[in-house]
Amino acid sequence: MALDLGWLAAQREQALALEREVARVVVGQARAIRLVNIAVFARGHVLLQGDVGVGKTTLLRAFARAVGGAFARVEGTIDLMPADLVYHTHIGADGRPAVDPGPLIAQGGELAIFFFNEINRARPQVHSLLLRAMAERSVSAFNREFQLPHLLVFADRNRVEREETFELAVAARDRFLMEITIDTPADELEREALVFDPRFHDTDALVETLPSGLVRHRELGALAAAIQGHIQASPTLRRYALALWRASEQPGRHGVRLAQEAVDPSALLMAGASPRGMSMLLRAARVAAWLDGRDHLVPEDLRAVFHEVMAHRLVLQPVYELRRATLVPELTRAILQAVPAP
Numbered sequence: 001m002a003l004d005l006g007w008l009a010a011q012r013e014q015a016l017a018l019e020r021e022v023a024r025v026v027v028g029q030a031r032a033i034r035l036v037n038i039a040v041f042a043r044g045h046v047l048l049q050g051d052v053g054v055g056k057t058t059l060l061r062a063f064a065r066a067v068g069g070a071f072a073r074v075e076g077t078i079d080l081m082p083a084d085l086v087y088h089t090h091i092g093a094d095g096r097p098a099v100d101p102g103p104l105i106a107q108g109g110e111l112a113i114f115f116f117n118e119i120n121r122a123r124p125q126v127h128s129l130l131l132r133a134m135a136e137r138s139v140s141a142f143n144r145e146f147q148l149p150h151l152l153v154f155a156d157r158n159r160v161e162r163e164e165t166f167e168l169a170v171a172a173r174d175r176f177l178m179e180i181t182i183d184t185p186a187d188e189l190e191r192e193a194l195v196f197d198p199r200f201h202d203t204d205a206l207v208e209t210l211p212s213g214l215v216r217h218r219e220l221g222a223l224a225a226a227i228q229g230h231i232q233a234s235p236t237l238r239r240y241a242l243a244l245w246r247a248s249e250q251p252g253r254h255g256v257r258l259a260q261e262a263v264d265p266s267a268l269l270m271a272g273a274s275p276r277g278m279s280m281l282l283r284a285a286r287v288a289a290w291l292d293g294r295d296h297l298v299p300e301d302l303r304a305v306f307h308e309v310m311a312h313r314l315v316l317q318p319v320y321e322l323r324r325a326t327l328v329p330e331l332t333r334a335i336l337q338a339v340p341a342p
Contacts, residue, residue: 003226008290011223015041015291018214022062025206026055027193028185035180035308036063038287040215043224044177044280045134045153047119047168047312054182056156060115061207067220068213069112069150072103076121076157082129086141104139105146112217116155120165127172134175150217170315177280178305179312224287231286233297236342240299241282247335248273248310255338258330263320268331271315281309299341307332 019037026033032048039046040063048056064071074085085104092098100106104114116122116130130153133139137148155176157165173179185191194200199209233241247254252266273281285301292301311328320327 003230008223008226008230011219012290012293014215018063018066021066021210021214022059025062025210026059027200028187028190029055029059029182032059032180032182034291035178035305036060038284038291038305039177040067040152041220041224041227041290042177042283042287043152043220044284045175046155047173047176047179048154048156048182049179050156050158050182051184052158054184056158056182057117058203058207059182060154060156061203062210064113064115064154065207065210065212066214067112067152067217068215069217070107070110071113071115072107072111073115073117074103076116076118076126078121078123080122080126082125085126085129086139101141104133104148105141109147109149111148112150112152114151114153116153118157119155120157120168122166124166124169127166127168131172131175150220170313173312174274174276176312177284178308180308227290228283228286230295231289231297232295233282237297237299237302240339240342241278241302243339244281244302244306244335245273245278247339248314251331251335251338256331256334257338258327258334260327260330263327265331265334268316268320268327269314270317273310273313277310277313281305284309303336303341306336 015037018040019033022033022037023030036046036059046060048060050056074080084102086102087099087105088102089097089099104111114133119127129139133148133151134153137151139146139148153176157168185194199206243254247256249269249272250266251268251272252264256265258265258268281302282297284305285297288301288304289295289297307329311332314328314331316324316327
């Protein structure tokens with residue numbers, strides 16, 4: 001069946017409208033908004049990190065409202081258990097114990113956005129359950145299988161507090177299409193608006209101003225597949241992508257040099273990008289090209305999402321892990337500099 005290009009163009013206009021609406025309530029985060037939008041139309045899960053109070057939760061809640069569909073939220077705490085995601089027990093009105101579905105399955109197959117606030121405060125056992133839901137879009141509970149065909153997981157974590165937190169395992173991080181860093185806006189006018197404009201002081205009211213369901217969540221799967229089939233990659237672009245992959249696996253052998261001379265790129269990594277990581281990179285890059293109105297990939301599409309898609313998948317040697325926040329951004333920049341773009 002031939003692809004309806006008119007339909008695809010109309011969907012692109014809706015995607016750009018979603019971006020504009022979110023930008024009304026989340027100021028100074030244009031790049032982060034574009035990246036989350038790419039993830040939504042690539043059907044990829046999103047992890048945000050940043051300092052306390054920079055707008056991570058507001059950004060994800062804004063997208064959750066605009067995407068539409070059923071929404072569920074859980075707060076990461078040290079006492080949260082895996083079972084809390086799939087059921088909760090309580091005393092009913094009749095005074096007898098009762099069991100109800102938890103936030104992950106209460107909406108059934110209509111669940112579109114599952115928002116996990118402060119995910120690094122939850123125990124690894126909770127991450128493991130979420131891992132299956134993210135990977136397979138299904139979960140087992142009450143002796144049956146619950147399908148979650150429209151599920152997107154949005155999660156955030158702050159990078160300041162380390163007490164009572166649990167680092168996400170490599171396998172858990174790998175299930176997120178992107179890890180996006182949110183920083184405080186640098187522009188003085190944007191800072192002034194955030195401090196002095198009262199509408200930015202009430203997050204609930206601010207998010208409510210967004211139109212609900214700008215995107216038809218039931219159509220996202222078909223639209224994402226259409227985008228991936230529509231955007232083409234030339235032989236030259238394919239060679240460039242493979243060169244980036246090789247450089248991410250063995251940076252020292254492919255001319256990658258870090259500004260920190262004490263760090264040898266050849267000894268920095270335990271593991272580079274996997275085939276799945278590269279497929280995710282191309283998936284995100286195709287959506288970036290679609291949003292820019294092209295039907296083919298250019299090197300800038302890969303470069304635009306390279307750090308956010310690849311950085312959290314790179315496994316550092318243990319001796320360097322505590323310096324991840326400075327070393328990995330430098331490494332991804334150095335890879336893009338070392339590999340010549342066609």
